[in-house]
Every structure is written in structure tokens, then in C-alpha cells.
Amino acid sequence: MANDLEIRGVSKRYGDPPGGLLAISDISLNVQKGEFVSIIGPSGCGKSTLFGIIGGLVPDYDGEVRVGGQRHVGTHKDIGIVFQEESTLPWRTVLTNVALPLEIQGVSRAEREERARHYIELVGLAGFENSRPVELSGGMRQRTAIARTLAFQPKVLLMDEPFGALDEQTRLLLGDRVLAIHKELKQTTLLITHNITEAVQLSDRVVVMSYRPGRVLRILDIDLPRPRSSDSVTDERFGRYVAAIWGDLRAEASRGMKEAEALRGTGRRAG
Amino acid sequence: MTRGGSIGSIGLLVAVVAGLEALSRTGRVSAFVMPPPSEILAAIPALVLHEGLGYATWLTFNTTFAATAAALLLGVPAGTLLARRRVLGQAYEPWLEAAFAAPIILLYPLFLIFFGRSLVTVAVMGFVVAVIPVIIKTREGIIGVRPVLHNLALSLHMTPLQSLTKIVLPAALPTIFVGLRLGLIYAMINIVAVEFLVGIGGLGFVVADMYDRYDIPSMYSAVVFVIVLSSLFFLLIERGERWLRPV
Ligand SMILES: Nc1ncnc2c1ncn2[C@@H]1O[C@H](COP(=O)(O)OP(=O)(O)OP(=O)(O)O)[C@@H](O)[C@H]1O
Ligand SMILES: [Mg+2]
Numbered sequence: 001m002a003n004d005l006e007i008r009g010v011s012k013r014y015g016d017p018p019g020g021l022l023a024i025s026d027i028s029l030n031v032q033k034g035e036f037v038s039i040i041g042p043s044g045c046g047k048s049t050l051f052g053i054i055g056g057l058v059p060d061y062d063g064e065v066r067v068g069g070q071r072h073v074g075t076h077k078d079i080g081i082v083f084q085e086e087s088t089l090p091w092r093t094v095l096t097n098v099a100l101p102l103e104i105q106g107v108s109r110a111e112r113e114e115r116a117r118h119y120i121e122l123v124g125l126a127g128f129e130n131s132r133p134v135e136l137s138g139g140m141r142q143r144t145a146i147a148r149t150l151a152f153q154p155k156v157l158l159m160d161e162p163f164g165a166l167d168e169q170t171r172l173l174l175g176d177r178v179l180a181i182h183k184e185l186k187q188t189t190l191l192i193t194h195n196i197t198e199a200v201q202l203s204d205r206v207v208v209m210s211y212r213p214g215r216v217l218r219i220l221d222i223d224l225p226r227p228r229s230s231d232s233v234t235d236e237r238f239g240r241y242v243a244a245i246w247g248d249l250r251a252e253a254s255r256g257m258k259e260a261e262a263l264r265g266t267g268r269r270a271g
Numbered sequence: 272m273t274r275g276g277s278i279g280s281i282g283l284l285v286a287v288v289a290g291l292e293a294l295s296r297t298g299r300v301s302a303f304v305m306p307p308p309s310e311i312l313a314a315i316p317a318l319v320l321h322e323g324l325g326y327a328t329w330l331t332f333n334t335t336f337a338a339t340a341a342a343l344l345l346g347v348p349a350g351t352l353l354a355r356r357r358v359l360g361q362a363y364e365p366w367l368e369a370a371f372a373a374p375i376i377l378l379y380p381l382f383l384i385f386f387g388r389s390l391v392t393v394a395v396m397g398f399v400v401a402v403i404p405v406i407i408k409t410r411e412g413i414i415g416v417r418p419v420l421h422n423l424a425l426s427l428h429m430t431p432l433q434s435l436t437k438i439v440l441p442a443a444l445p446t447i448f449v450g451l452r453l454g455l456i457y458a459m460i461n462i463v464a465v466e467f468l469v470g471i472g473g474l475g476f477v478v479a480d481m482y483d484r485y486d487i488p489s490m491y492s493a494v495v496f497v498i499v500l501s502s503l504f505f506l507l508i509e510r511g512e513r514w515l516r517p518v
Contacts, residue, residue, distance in 0.1 A: 052422075055422075055426055056425070056426075057422050057425055057426065075425050075426055075428060077428060079426075080426070081422075081426050083419050083422065083423065084419075085417065085419040086419070087419045087420065087423050089420075089438070089441070089442075091441050091442075091444070100427065100437070101427050103437075104427050104428065104429055104433060104437075152427060
């Protein structure tokens with residue numbers, strides 16, 4: 001099957017070459033059409049940087065990114081991003097937030113509202129169309145942001161820790177939601193997460209990244225039957241995948257913590 | 272303000288007014304320097320009826336609104352430009368801050384030369400002081416827009432104009448509104464002051480006129496009227512601002 005997204009030898013350094021900070025180093029990854037890939041790695045290993053590069057928001061990197069076989073620089077109409085930070089617009093309602101990409105594309109009001117309603121329903125926010133973000137919980141705001149990105153109709157969907165700040169139960173249920181959306185839209189999806197269970201539950205493959213500079217440590221195929229749901233957690237293979245990923249991550253995470261402590265000791269700020 | 276707080280403030284006002292009334296009535300303070308508050312209030316209707324206080328109010332408020340509208344019209348684009356062109360912004364910032372703190376009212380003779388003894392001078396004096404906070408706060412608001420919102424604009428392929436009107440300005444609006452409120456206050460104060468100094472226009476002129484005629488109770492009436500009116504006005508603006516604030 002065709003690769004929707006090819007990442008070839010991508011490195012990114014913040015600051016000027018002799019010094020600066022090498023955030024990610026020589027990352028290569030091919031993602032097939034319709035595939036669901038999770039990226040997991042210690043905090044600060046450059047996951048958001050990688051998404052910024054793929055999405056055309058981070059300039060001046062080495063290596064190349066190909067979308068649908070074409071090399072591209074800058075933002076791309078086939079790539080949609082759900083940001084790690086809160087990004088709903090507080091002065092808009094859920095409906096007009098979600099309709100924003102369509103508004104930019106010049107879709108008529110009636111049509112964009114109809115399409116926005118569809119995505120709002122898909123993320124499970126039907127009934128909240130006229131609420132403003134301040135009236136919603138964090139998880140509902142993230143789902144608004146997801147619906148907005150879906151309304152952009154990207155071929156490749158990048159989600160940067162969309163459920164980062166949520167409790168475990170909500171996270172599992174929203175994971176089911178993401179699976180359902182993926183099943184319906186069949187979008188090529190990359191998901192950044194800190195949560196091993198979530199990565200295994202949702203993905204065809206899990207990319208484990210090292211601590212700074214972020215490299216690909218291991219790419220694990222998750223061979224669990226689909227359709228999956230939060231019930232897959234009880235499958236005994238599930239536990240084995242989780243253990244394998246944790247084994248890789250533990251060493252990296254503790255290296256990260258040690259380095260951060262050392263930096264704090266010398267009075268420098270850990271990035 | 273809490274209910275207890277407002278009762279306290281009103282109580283304080285009543286106490287002070289009653290105190291002044293007593294001082295004046297007992298002759299401890301000459302009625303010529305400070306007439307009893309009851310007389311001051313009683314003189315207001317006469318001012319409205321015979322001295323055109325109503326028209327003066329209308330004139331001052333209109334001049335204030337016109338000056339502030341012009342300040343918005345010029346200040347928002349200027350502030351946007353200073354936020355976008357970082358170097359330009361950094362070059363102008365200290366001067367703006369200095370101008371913000373300076374008693375610009377002292378420049379009124381200069382404007383008198385330019386525009387003559389006319390309402391234009393009064394309005395321009397209002398504009399000059401109103402535009403500065405609008406520029407400063409617009410720039411501050413735009414610089415404060417979170418990077419993720421800029422990334423959102425980019426990733427949705429917005430044109431620079433779309434990004435400005437759909438993301439940046441709405442996100443900066445609460446801060447711009449602070450500038451607008453400061454602008455209105457400064458414009459009003461300066462306009463009344465220039466009216467007083469130059470002897471033309473609205474409320475400031477009425478106060479000056481009463482003073483020139485040694486009609487001290489009426490002068491105080493006009494002053495009290497201006498103070499009460501502007502306090503009410505700014506209370507209203509503050510309410511409006513809280514109501515408009517999206518977050
Ligand atoms: N604009 C920037 N300028 C300088 N350094 C940056 C910039 N953005 C990120 N960094 C640094 O690059 C490294 C990787 O950051 P990044 O946000 O990509 O990590 P992350 O894996 O997404 O972390 P987290 O899991 O905490 O979100 C960090 O050390 C960060 O401090
Ligand atoms: Mg991140």
C-alpha cells in the first residue's frame with residue numbers, strides 16, 4: 001500500500017549549530033495510508049517538534065518530509081493538527097469553532113454548519129453546539145479541537161497528546177471515540193501520547209522515542225484484532241506489548257530524570 | 272464590589288457630605304469658599320435650565336466619543352503594526368510609555384495655534400491622549416497572543432488578513448478594550464480640562480463661566496455634576512467591559 005507520509009532522516013537543532021539544542025536526530029518513519037501510529041517517548045524528547053516539522057510549522061530542519069509521495073515545505077492542506085496546548089477560540093461557540101476551517105475555505109454558512117454538526121456528533125459533543133469553551137470541561141474542549149481538525153478534512157491527522165490532562169477513565173472512553181472516528185474516516189493518524197496503554201489500545205504500530213536528542217528506539221507492530229475497544233486491555237497479548245514498551249521507556253525516562261536533576265544542580269534550566 | 276462594600280462606600284459619601292454641610296452651615300468654612308452641599312445640589316436645575324448644562328453635557332460627551340473613535344481608528348492599526356514589526360515596536364515603546372506618563376495637556380497652546388480657538392482643538396487634545404493607551408494596549412494584546420493560535424492560523428492556511436481578523440484581533444480584544452477604556456477616561460478628562468482652560472465647548476466651559484462670574488455655588492454645582500456624570504459613565508463602561516469580555 002502507498003505511503004501517505006514519509007519522514008526521512010529528519011533532525012532539528014534549536015539555536016545555532018556549534019551550541020544550541022539538538023531536539024531530534026535522524027528520525028525516519030513511513031506511515032501507510034489509513035494506518036494508526038502512536039509516538040511515545042519521555043517528556044522533552046522532541047515529539048511536538050517532529051509534529052511541527054511534519055505540519056510545516058517548524059522551519060530550518062535537516063532531512064525531508066513527503067506527503068503523498070511529494071516532498072513539501074511549509075503547511076500542507078492534507079495535514080491537520082490537533083495541538084498539545086489548548087487551542088479552542090473562547091469567543092466562538094463549539095459550532096463556529098468547528099466550522100472555522102470551512103469558513104476559511106469559503107464554504108457557505110448553511111453547508112459548513114451542517115458539516116460541522118456532523119463532526120461534533122462524531123466526537124460525542126452533540127447538544128453542546130452553542131456552548132462556549134469556558135462552559136466545557138478540558139476533555140470536551142479537546143474534542144472540540146479534534147472536531148475542528150476533522151472538519152479541515154486532512155488526509156493525515158496529527159494529534160499531539162489530545163488527552164494529556166485527563167483522568168484514566170475519560171481517557172479510555174475517548175480512546176474508544178478515537179477508534180470509532182478512525183474506523184469511520186480511515187484517516188492516516190499519528191498520535192503522540194505519554195500513555196502506554198493508550199498507545200497499544202489504539203495503534204497499528206507504536207514508535208518508541210529516546211530521550212534527548214529524540215531518536216527512534218524501536219517500532220513495535222501491535223498485532224491485536226480490530227475492531228478494538230477499551231476492552232482489549234484485558235487481552236493477554238496487550239500486557240506483553242505494554243511490558244515491552246515500558247522496558248524500553250524506563251531506561252530513557254530515568255536517563256531524562258537524571259539529566260534534568262543534574263541540570264538543576266548546576267543551576268541551568270532543563271528545557 | 273460586594274454588597275457590604277457598596278453600602279460602605281455610600282455610607283462614607285453620606286458622612287462626608289453631611290460633614291461638609293455642617294461645617295458650612297455653622298460658618299466654620301466660609302459659604303463663599305465652600306457653599307453647603309444642599310445649595311450646590313439645589314443649583315443644578317437652574318444650570319440645566321438657564322446655562323445650557325444639558326447641551327454642554329451632550330457636547331462634551333460627543334467630543335469625547337469622536338476623539339476616542341478616532342483614537343481607535345488610528346491606534347489599533349498603529350498598535351498592530353508595532354506588534355508585527357518587532358524592531359519598530361521596540362524603538363517606539365519607550366517613547367509611548369513616556370508620552371503615556373506625560374502631562375500632554377500642557378501642549379494645548381500649540382494646538383490652539385494649529386486649530387484656533389475651536390472645538391477641533393478640544394477634540395484633538397482628547398484624541399492625542401486617547402490614542403496612546405490604545406496603541407500600547409493593542410500592541411501588548413497582540414504580542415500576548417499564544418503561539419499555538421498562530422500555529423492554528425498557519426495550519427488552517429489562513430491568509431495574513433484572515434489570521435488578523437479571525438484569530439489575532441479577537442484574541443487581543445480584552446486587552447485592546449482596556450486601552451479603549453483608558454483612552455475614554457483620558458479623553459474625557461483632557462477635553463473637560465481644555466474646555467475649562469480655553470473657555471469653549473461643553474462642561475469645562477460651564478465651570479469656567481460660573482467661576483468667571485463669581486457664582487461659586489453654581490460653579491460647584493457644575494463641578495459636582497461633571498464628577499457624578501463621569502463616575503457613572505465609567506462605571507457603565509466597566510460593566511460593559513466585563514460583559515463583553517469573552518473569557
Ligand atoms: N521554539 C523552541 N526553541 C527552543 N527550544 C525548543 C523550542 N521548542 C522546543 N524546544 C526544546 O526542544 C526539546 C523538545 O521539545 P518538544 O516540545 O518537541 O518535546 P515533547 O517531546 O513534545 O515534550 P512533551 O512530551 O513534554 O510535550 C525541548 O527540550 C524543548 O525545550
Ligand atoms: Mg509536546
